[in-house]
Amino acid sequence: MSGSEAVAKPGITVLASKISKEYVDEITKKVEALKSIRPEGPLLVGFLANGDPAAEMYASWTKKTSESMGFRYELRRVDEKDFLEEAIIEANRDDAVDGIMVYYPIFGNAQDQYLQQVVAREKDVEGLNHVYYQNMYHNIRYLDNEKQLKSILPCTPLAIVKILEYLKIYNTLLPEGNRLYGKKVVIVNRSEIVGRPLAALLANDGAIVFSVDVNNVQKFTRGESLKFIKHHVEDLGPYSEDLLKQCCADADVIITGVPSPKYKFPTEYVRDGTVCINFSSEKNFDDSIKTKASLYVPMTGKVTISMLLRNMLRLIENAEKVKAKN
Amino acid sequence: MSGSEAVAKPGITVLASKISKEYVDEITKKVEALKSIRPEGPLLVGFLANGDPAAEMYASWTKKTSESMGFRYELRRVDEKDFLEEAIIEANRDDAVDGIMVYYPIFGNAQDQYLQQVVAREKDVEGLNHVYYQNMYHNIRYLDNEKQLKSILPCTPLAIVKILEYLKIYNTLLPEGNRLYGKKVVIVNRSEIVGRPLAALLANDGAIVFSVDVNNVQKFTRGESLKFIKHHVEDLGPYSEDLLKQCCADADVIITGVPSPKYKFPTEYVRDGTVCINFSSEKNFDDSIKTKASLYVPMTGKVTISMLLRNMLRLIENAEKVKAKN
Structure with a gap:
């Protein structure tokens, strides 16, 4: 009892790469299965407008990770923060874009929360849209009454x-x-x-x-x-x-x-x-x-990036269901 | 030129009550004209959850002002901040409620921005919904492609x-x-x-x-x-x-x-x-x-409260148009 310092401490450090492995495999298979509708792979667009070297690093790492699972990744650098909103709206409207993410902070204040809501809910792979948060807080799993379209969760x-x-x-x-x-x-x-x-x-x-x-x-x-x-x-x-x-x-x-x-x-x-x-x-x-x-x-x-890509696949599934319905 | 202190300064102080008069008259008439569909007057619900005496004052003044123009006003006090979201959702769902406002700050941080988006867009008399802001920033005046439903502007x-x-x-x-x-x-x-x-x-x-x-x-x-x-x-x-x-x-x-x-x-x-x-x-x-x-x-x-009530009338008009269409 008293000699606790002498007792072996069998603690283990668990790396995120190990945890994410099963998701990486699952996602890679799903992307492969999507080949019929996305022959070149689903397209994720990342927006970088803060000139932050750490964000650059994160972006190049997102690119590498997502491409390794069969996605296409495109980094769009926006020189002036003020033009970011329009760039996002353009991507919202572009059928070629499946998912959108933004490297925050941009303004570092409440204006970032405004921007988060500018990203179309249908392409918001990070799950930052208000609807996703509100559904999460209330344990609501679907976006529609017919329970066809799954809500997604904020990726972190x-x-x-x-x-x-x-x-x-x-x-x-x-x-x-x-x-x-x-x-x-x-x-x-x-x-x-x-x-x-x-x-x-x-x-x-x-x-x-x-x-x-x-x-x-x-x-x-x-x-x-x-x-x-x-x-x-x-x-x-x-x-x-x-x-x-x-x-x-x-x-x-x-x-x-x-x-x-x-x-x-x-x-x-x-x-x-x-x-x-x-x-x-x-x-x-x-x-x-x-x-x-x-x-x-x-x-x-x-693990976070895996969840982001998993969200993206879910958004594509939702989009296909909406298309099939109309 | 040099004796500017001696020159008469014909500056005028203009009170908000004077500026708002024309709107008060216009709103009062419109509320009167709404009697066929809102015989008891449209219902505005204010939520107070911060226990702030200044907010209490503002609420009692909102009540007086809105009632003087023919609205009904109901103040709902929520004891625990954490219950406010549910109280708002209840009001969102309640057909008897035409407009909802919240006396901010509640949490005094980003959680307030979350709450602002919880208020149903159709009842958001303060115009704080993201859609209203985004429309404002882009000079978009309508909510629908048919240009039947007018977007509203943040009241301040x-x-x-x-x-x-x-x-x-x-x-x-x-x-x-x-x-x-x-x-x-x-x-x-x-x-x-x-x-x-x-x-x-x-x-x-x-x-x-x-x-x-x-x-x-x-x-x-x-x-x-x-x-x-x-x-x-x-x-x-x-x-x-x-x-x-x-x-x-x-x-x-x-x-x-x-x-x-x-x-x-x-x-x-x-x-x-x-x-x-x-x-x-x-x-x-x-x-x-x-x-x-x-x-x-x-x-x-x-003037702000007049704009808030004017927004409320616009939201009622929108709701009637949606009803007529369905």
Whole structure:
């Protein structure tokens, strides 16, 4: 009991490439099967307008990854941010374009949220359209009453769900929709793009989620809403180290997404055996986490891009169904 | 020339109540004419979930104003912010509700932008739906290809356009769409809700607009877009007192919307005879502005509420047209 330092720490680092493998195979097969309607492969267009070298890197990596699975990828550089909206609208209207993604931030403020809604819902592979978010928050799986057109999920939160499935945090002995029952998850990030939707998704699947940002800590649970199947949110109080420590004390999973090179999650708050996942492009855990975490996923990008391409295939399926109907 | 202090300053303060009078009369008549389909008056529902006494005041004033024109107004208080989304969705679905407004801020962050999109487009009297903004930015006036359903404009920017019309800044000798040709306008605020759309609206009507925020100064002009009738934006540089001073030197109109009691626009930058309008709920100009401004509009709320109610009538007209068609 007392000699815990001497006990072997059999923690394992799990790479996103390993997690994404099954999806890569699945997607590659599906793209192959699409040859009859997309002989040259589906076309994904990425818009780069921020001149950010990191975004350039990400773009060339998206190109490589998507092409390796049989997609075509076209990077469109827009010199003036102000022209991006028109460029997106042009791609919305272009039948040759199957999917559209934008390398954010562009303006780095609320105008980016405006742009996200400019991308046609039918080509929004990132799943940023308001309809997709609203459906996600309310557990609505289809876009139409006939349940023919599947709604898609924002690709980063979806990727983290898939990672949690891979890591067996989702318990398949439990019924679907309740497979996180009994699990406690800490999420350090409450952005509208990832942190809040992720908290809702996990709560909708039965977890208790502690959602942490610089301002406060909130508890997401499934709740007992009368009218909608929807998560419930409770304020636990302003952010403090103590409160974070409390939340971590019996957390099964800690997920971080703080976009700062300076931020490090305090390893000393992590109990032995916690599953730790970082979705920030910065390294939010330092290496000491390996002495505590049972499973540690240092980066998630490769799973995210798989989900994005999976979304794209779903959008193409939807488009074909709409065409067949008309 | 040198004794300018001694010259009479015939500046006039114009109250929003005076500007809104013609709209109040027009709206009241239209509501009366709607008696056949809305015998008890159209129903506007306001949602209050922030417990803010200022919002309470604004709500009771909305109630009084709208009831005086023949509308019914119902304030719905939502105790927990987290329940607001469901309350809005309920109102979206309720045929008895004609219009919905929300007293923002609720969360005070990007989640408010999510909520704005939850309000059904057909009942969004404030005109905050993405479709309305996108139509506004692109000078699109209708929601349908048949040009039966009129798009609406966000109510605060619209109110300021109406104020500029009343003040004869819009020159009716010029053709519609070019009535601000030759005018220079400074706008201190570039929010997604008011400042940026307003700058675009005025640029679309031919003005040169200097859009100022804490970060930088941008110049909005109509531009010569190949594919869309749309404003053009140019960065003039980071914000500085000097740059602001330059922009004001030959400005015809200065419009402020800084939501802080501490902020005062420097009267010394205002040239004699400038038209000054403040749409912030705080007093952005101090009284010395009266020695400089030819026309000074210290508050705009009463025009805004008129535009909101006018939007509501338009939405009811649209709904009736859709009904007649089906």
